Amino acid sequence: MPKAQRMAQMLTVAEEIFAEQGYLATSMDEIAERVGVSKPMLYEYFGSKEGLLIGCIHRARTELREKTAAAIAGAAGPEEFLRLGLLAFFEFIDEHRRSWALLRQEAAVAVPSAQEEVEGIRQQQTDMIGAVLASFTPEIDPLEAEAFAEIVVGATERLAVWMERRPSVGPALATDYVMNVIWPGVARKLPEPAPHA
Amino acid sequence: MPKAQRMAQMLTVAEEIFAEQGYLATSMDEIAERVGVSKPMLYEYFGSKEGLLIGCIHRARTELREKTAAAIAGAAGPEEFLRLGLLAFFEFIDEHRRSWALLRQEAAVAVPSAQEEVEGIRQQQTDMIGAVLASFTPEIDPLEAEAFAEIVVGATERLAVWMERRPSVGPALATDYVMNVIWPGVARKLPEPAPHA
DNA sequence: GCAGTAGGTTACTCGAAGTAAGTTACGAGC
DNA sequence: GCTCGTAACTTACTTCGAGTAACCTACTGC
Numbered sequence: 320m321p322k323a324q325r326m327a328q329m330l331t332v333a334e335e336i337f338a339e340q341g342y343l344a345t346s347m348d349e350i351a352e353r354v355g356v357s358k359p360m361l362y363e364y365f366g367s368k369e370g371l372l373i374g375c376i377h378r379a380r381t382e383l384r385e386k387t388a389a390a391i392a393g394a395a396g397p398e399e400f401l402r403l404g405l406l407a408f409f410e411f412i413d414e415h416r417r418s419w420a421l422l423r424q425e426a427a428v429a430v431p432s433a434q435e436e437v438e439g440i441r442q443q444q445t446d447m448i449g450a451v452l453a454s455f456t457p458e459i460d461p462l463e464a465e466a467f468a469e470i471v472v473g474a475t476e477r478l479a480v481w482m483e484r485r486p487s488v489g490p491a492l493a494t495d496y497v498m499n500v501i502w503p504g505v506a507r508k509l510p511e512p513a514p515h516a
Numbered sequence: 517m518p519k520a521q522r523m524a525q526m527l528t529v530a531e532e533i534f535a536e537q538g539y540l541a542t543s544m545d546e547i548a549e550r551v552g553v554s555k556p557m558l559y560e561y562f563g564s565k566e567g568l569l570i571g572c573i574h575r576a577r578t579e580l581r582e583k584t585a586a587a588i589a590g591a592a593g594p595e596e597f598l599r600l601g602l603l604a605f606f607e608f609i610d611e612h613r614r615s616w617a618l619l620r621q622e623a624a625v626a627v628p629s630a631q632e633e634v635e636g637i638r639q640q641q642t643d644m645i646g647a648v649l650a651s652f653t654p655e656i657d658p659l660e661a662e663a664f665a666e667i668v669v670g671a672t673e674r675l676a677v678w679m680e681r682r683p684s685v686g687p688a689l690a691t692d693y694v695m696n697v698i699w700p701g702v703a704r705k706l707p708e709p710a711p712h713a
Numbered sequence: 714g715c716a717g718t719a720g721g722t723t724a725c726t727c728g729a730a731g732t733a734a735g736t737t738a739c740g741a742g743c
Numbered sequence: 744g745c746t747c748g749t750a751a752c753t754t755a756c757t758t759c760g761a762g763t764a765a766c767c768t769a770c771t772g773c
Contacts, residue, residue, distance in 0.1 A: 322750080343540075346729055357753050362731065441674075462685070466675060466693040473674020474667040477638075481666040488659070496663040503700035519719075543760055554722055559762065 326364050326374075329354055334375045334418055342372060369433060376436045379418040383411050384443055391447075397455040397509065398502060404447065405475060405497055409490035412479045419479065444472045456508050471501060523561050523571075526551055531572045531615055539569060566630060573633045576615040580608050581640055588644075594652040594706065595699060601644065602672060602694055606687035609676045616676065641669045653705050668698060 320328075332354050336345050347368055351358040365371040390407035394400035412419045445468035452464050474497055482488050517525075529551045533542050544565055548555040562568040587604035591597035609616045642665040649661045671694055679685050 320751080325751085347731085348729075356751090358730090359732075359754095360752065363751085368730070462682075463693060463696075466678065466685075466690075467697060469674050469678040470671040470694060470697050473670040473672070475670070476674070477666050477670020478663060481663065485659075488663075493663075496660060497667060499660075500664060500667050500698060500701040503704060504697035507700060517720080522720085544762085545760075553720095555761090556723095556763075557721065560720085565761065 322364070325354075325356070325360070329356075329361060329364060329371070330374050330378055333371050334379075337372065337375065338418070342368075347371075372433050373436050375418070376433060376440075379415065380436065380440045380443070382415075383408070383440065386411055387444075387447070397451055397505070398498075400451050401448070401471075401502070401505075402494060402498055404444075405494045406490055408444075408475055409479060409482065409493045412482070413490050416483060419483075441472050441476075444475075445469055448472070452505070459508055467505070471497070474501065519561070522551075522553070522557070526553075526558060526561060526568070527571050527575055530568050531576075534569065534572065535615070539565075544568075569630050570633050572615070573630060573637075576612065577633065577637045577640070579612075580605070580637065583608055584641075584644070594648055594702070595695075597648050598645070598668075598699070598702075599691060599695055601641075602691045603687055605641075605672055606676060606679065606690045609679070610687050613680060616680075638669055638673075641672075642666055645669070649702070656705055664702070668694070671698065 329350070333345075333350050336350055336353065347358050347361055350371070351361055354361075361371060365374055387404055387407045391400055391403045394403050445465070448468040448471055449464050452467060453459065453461070456464075478493050478497060482490075482493050526547070530542075530547050533547055533550065544555050544558055547568070548558055551558075558568060562571055584601055584604045588597055588600045591600050642662070645665040645668050646661050649656065649664060650658070653661075675690050675694060679687075679690050
């Protein structure tokens with residue numbers, strides 16, 4: 320099997336087993352066996368167990384970025400922008416419970432580079448939110464804009480975990496909840512009182 | 517040395533080394549050596565490496581609960597309650613950067629029981645917030661109250677991480693930022709328009 | 714002064730990460 | 744239609760750290 324294809328397969332299997340049993344409880348031999356290949360192949364392609372984990376996170380991160388970018392492309396104002404971004408995020412989580420569990424639970428593992436990779440995902444999001452906020456309210460204190468972006472990301476992430484425990488809550492409702500809490504605080508900062516829906 | 521005292525010392529040392537190097541990169545031999553005792557003593561008192569980690573988290577959790585309870589004891593209304601609770605949390609983080617790093621980064625490790633212990637801390641907080649919200653706005657949708665509590669906890673946690681990267685931001689300012697974003701959204705749910713400061 | 718126990722140690726086992734060295738499959742060039 | 748090179752793969756190790764069995768020691772109450 321060609322390298323690229325084999326790597327993708329390894330990531331898929333690893334993601335599944337990591338999510339199932341946890342990073343620590345999973346052995347490379349087990350992953351290798353389920354892939355149908357021997358352990359040194361994993362090391363050939365990913366260097367280490369940690370490298371394999373990072374590969375999983377990285378793939379999810381890329382996918383999330385692409386979906387979010389597509390979703391917000393046509394947003395007209397800050398409210399719609401925020402709403403569409405949040406919705407894209409919650410939908411991604413909803414479709415990828417496995418990878419999401421991996422990101423939140425396993426990846427925060429002591430492994431420093433995996434930590435960085437996860438922080439990279441958050442950075443993607445805070446940057447995006449910070450940028451849109453700054454572009455719509457140019458006179459805002461940059462530090463406060465940054466804090467705001469962090470708050471939104473934290474709130475969203477936490478609500479995503481909560482959503483998993485609450486089957487009746489889907490992406491749309493989760494988005495509403497976050498917007499309900501957060502939007503009034505932002506609207507006050509906008510130049511004109513924002514004629515929101 | 518008596519058992520209780522030795523255990524406390526072990527927790528202190530373990531917390532420090534875990535926070536420094538990460539859970540995975542730390543060996544029990546190393547902790548034992550730095551405590552000045554042999555490895556089986558750690559197993560005698562904590563059962564496993566995971567047990568030691570859980571001990572660290574549990575101690576921090578207890579301390580946080582006590583400090584928060586003391587801080588909010590005299591709160592007059594929902595706004596003051598929230599503000600004092602947030603402030604107590606950020607002050608705790610500020611004083612315990614080490615344990616906080618441990619909680620956020622290491623404890624989320626694949627180890628399921630450590631995961632539960634950390635979730636317990638969040639549960640403490642969401643319960644508290646949910647309870648106060650329900651008591652002040654009895655007619656609120658319970659699901660929405662729950663979502664709100666999760667949002668506040670997520671936002672707060674994330675902002676605490678951010679605060680560590682931003683030395684100029686202290687507990688007071690962090691509290692302000694969170695309140696600025698969150699309070700307007702809550703105030704709308706209250707029976708009367710809340711004459712906030 | 715002896716018994717029981719709290720607090721401690723040395724010296725192992727065992728499992729899993731990581732590696733060295735070698736093997737097979739297979740397309741390109743003659 | 745053979746052979747050279749390389750991509751894909753394996754077997755058989757080493758090493759390191761979690762966890763344990765078995766043994767030691769000093770103090771306290773009687």
